[in-house]
Amino acid sequence: MAARELIQAGDVAEGRPHLTHPWVEVYPMVKAGLAHRDQKALGEQLHTLAEKAGQVDSWDEISADFQAAWVGIEQAVNTTEGLSASSVSKVILSLTKQAVLEYDEALDGDQFVAEHEYQDGRGFVAAARDYLAEHEAHLVKQNKEAWRDTGKALNELAKAWPTPVPPQKPVVSTSNLYAAQARLELALAPYLY
Structure with missing residues (x-):
């Protein structure tokens, strides 16, 4: 992407x-x-x-x-069998956890030093958002509130990647991005447990 x-x-x-x-x-x-x-x-x-x-x-x-x-x-x-809300949630978490790691690797202090890592992270978040949208009906059916909270948390996480090329300075600190990732995992908890 x-x-x-x-x-x-x-x-x-x-x-x-x-x-x-x-x-x-x-x-x-x-x-x-x-x-x-x-x-x-x-x-x-x-x-x-x-x-x-x-x-x-x-x-x-x-x-x-x-x-x-x-x-x-x-x-x-x-071709995968038994796609469940739990497995959808795990895919979203895998994608976004990797995105956060890529973002972290892209930074040295408050400077982006590895643009490709930033771009990879942006792609992972875009894929997670698309995947969430593709499985909306299934997730809403199981827990509408969790789906809504997940969307909000994912949108908050995505703010770290405002443009395809990194901005001069990060708009979200790494620590705040890890916190946003944790909030996303909490939002997905009803599907996972």
């Missing part, structure tokens, strides 16, 4: 490395599960994105490959 946002905004050089992350950073963790579910095509799609990343000059050049990988990811997610 960070790659798409940056490349479409004209920050091609900033966006290219993010096309490699699903293949290099995420695929090794899910490879066995994908193989177990006979989802071998996704690995090839992610590998294609990574290999073409350095040659991309515009979104049009990569959009078809990106869309193929996106659809592959959706198909892989849909």
Whole structure:
């Protein structure tokens, strides 16, 4: 998501490395599960994105490959069994915890020193928000108040990433971001326990 946002905004050089992350950073963790579910095509799609990343000059050049990988990811997610409110909550927490870690790694004091880490965090939060929206009906049915509180907590957390490229100074301190992550986990507690 960070790659798409940056490349479409004209920050091609900033966006290219993010096309490699699903293949290099995420695929090794899910490879066995994908193989177990006979989802071998996704690995090839992610590998294609990574290999073409350095040659991309515009979104049009990569959009078809990106869309193929996106659809592959959706198909892989849909093969999981027993999607529950608890499992949805765990995915959201995994995404946002990683986002907070990326944000923390991007900072040295009150200066962003690793823009790509900030951008990764922004992408993880965007994915968490999308995932929450995709599962709204299921979560609302189980506990409408918890769903509303989760949305508020996630929106509060997202304030740390106001723009695709880091601002001059962080708008949310790292300690406040960890606190926002804790509030999100509390909001999701009714689904988890």
